[in-house]
Amino acid sequence: MAQWRxxxxxxxxxxxxxLRLNIGLVIGTExxxxxxxxxxxxxxxxxxxxxREKTDLPLVVVNTHAHYDHYFGNAVFAAAGVTEFWAHExxxxxxxxxxxxxxxxxxxxxPEMAAGEGEHTEIVVPQAIVRDQPVLVDLxxxxxxxxxxxxxxxxxxxxxxxxxxxxxxxLVEEGSxxxxxDSYPEEWADTLRHISALRHRYEHLVPGHGGLCTDVAVRTxxxxxxxxxxxxxxxxxxxxxxxxxxxxILPYGPEQSRLFIGRLKAASTLH
Numbered sequence: 143m144a145q146w147r148x149x150x151x152x153x154x155x156x157x158x159x160x161l162r163l164n165i166g167l168v169i170g171t172e173x174x175x176x177x178x179x180x181x182x183x184x185x186x187x188x189x190x191x192x193x194r195e196k197t198d199l200p201l202v203v204v205n206t207h208a209h210y211d212h213y214f215g216n217a218v219f220a221a222a223g224v225t226e227f228w229a230h231e232x233x234x235x236x237x238x239x240x241x242x243x244x245x246x247x248x249x250x251x252x253p254e255m256a257a258g259e260g261e262h263t264e265i266v267v268p269q270a271i272v273r274d275q276p277v278l279v280d281l282x283x284x285x286x287x288x289x290x291x292x293x294x295x296x297x298x299x300x301x302x303x304x305x306x307x308x309x310x311x312x313l314v315e316e317g318s319x320x321x322x323x324d325s326y327p328e329e330w331a332d333t334l335r336h337i338s339a340l341r342h343r344y345e346h347l348v349p350g351h352g353g354l355c356t357d358v359a360v361r362t363x364x365x366x367x368x369x370x371x372x373x374x375x376x377x378x379x380x381x382x383x384x385x386x387x388x389x390x391i392l393p394y395g396p397e398q399s400r401l402f403i404g405r406l407k408a409a410s411t412l413h
Contacts, residue, residue, distance in 0.1 A: 146196060149346045151305035152284065156192055158185065160251075162317065162351045163211055165189050166204075166302060166309045167196060170281025174199045177302050177309045178206055178350075179215030182252025183262040186215025190222055202279060204288060205229040205268055206311025206350065207296045208236035209324075210244050214255055216266035228279070229268035230290050233298030241265035272300055291337065294330035295321065295350075301337070307346040310337060314360060316352025319394045320367070322401035326409055328371050334364035366393050374406055 146154040152169040158180065166177025174197045180186045193201065201224045205213040208229070216227060229237070242265060245256045254260035276289035287303040295312045302309040312321060313333060320330070338360045341347060347355045370392050377388035392399040 144192075146192065149304075149307045149348075151307075153304040153307045153346075154196065155307070155309075155348050156189070157353075158188070161211055164309070164348050164350060164352075165192075166307075166348060167193055168281060168284070168286050168302075168304050169197050169199065170283045172199065172280075172282025173202055175202045175204060175279060175281055175286050175302075176219065177204050178212040178311075179203060179219055181211040181248050182214045182255030183218050183260070184252055184254075186218035186262070189215060190218055200224075202226045202281070203228065203268075204279075204286075204300065204302055205233060205237070206302065206309065207299045208233040208240070209296070209312065210241075210247050212311065212350070213237055213241075213266075213268075214248060214252070216268075217262040217264045220266050221262055226270050227266060227268035228270040228272060228277070228288055228300070230298035230300045231271045231273050233296065233300065234268045234271060236296070236298060237265065238267045241267070291333045292329055293326040294333040296324045297326065299333070303344065306344065307348055308337070308340065308344040309348045310350065310355075312350035313337065314347065314349040314355055314363065316349045316355050316359065318351065319398040320363070322394075322398055322405050325401075325405050327367055327402055327405055328409065331364050331367040331371065334360055334367065338364060370394070370402060371406065374403055 146156050154167040156165040168175045180189050203219050203224050249256035255263050272288045276287050278285040289301050299311050299313045341357045349355050373391050374388045389399040
């Protein structure tokens with residue numbers, strides 16, 4: 143089991159294989175807050191055990207967005223007494239609408255979750271909702287800020303700010319290409335610029351997956367994405383009936399480039 147990394151200010155992060163998923167923990171004097179719950183009950187039990195090694199306080203959960211590896215563990219935390227699950231309103235709606243449809247994604251590592259059979263395999267939808275305005279969650283002695291900067295990796299990416307760290311969810315990933323499957327690439331580049339502008343407030347930036355990120359990494363991710371949008375537009379103007387001709391010139395792998403182009407077309411930014 144991985145070990146917690148101390149980020150100061152009673153804020154910690156735990157990185158879990160095989161997806162290099164980053165879990166957050168913020169400990170107050172009255173409650174503690176957990177950022178994301180993993181991809182099913184097996185991983186969630188590991189996370190909960192690790193949390194309980196740090197604190198016995200009542201828990202609050204935040205799901206940064208509506209991808210299975212960030213919320214499929216909610217039921218384990220609900221069984222442990224958690225009643226307050228936070229998410230952006232769009233993420234909560236997506237979890238409610240599509241949670242059962244993506245169970246097959248975890249068939250190899252979480253077979254019970256994939257089948258929807260066994261303990262703690264139900265889909266727990268967050269009921270504490272963040273909309274356009276930031277929300278302060280009081281943990282006693284300190285507050286955590288939950289806020290939304292706009293569409294990016296999905297239409298419901300929530301950021302979690304503590305006294306020392308910013309948890310970005312999958313708006314920022316380290317060590318791999320961005321995941322464009324549910325994304326809004328042009329808006330995502332703008333959201334990344336906003337994150338970069340906020341970085342002076344936080345000592346650490348914790349991505350959804352991978353190692354801690356620098357300001358330079360976030361700015362580079364934003365500029366790379368903005369350049370890719372311009373390149374895809376230009377290639378499509380030159381070959382309006384075959385947008386896939388843009389794939390070789392994009393700064394991503396073939397699969398992610400196809401998803402990137404598809405999401406641009408879906409958002410009507412390619413004409």
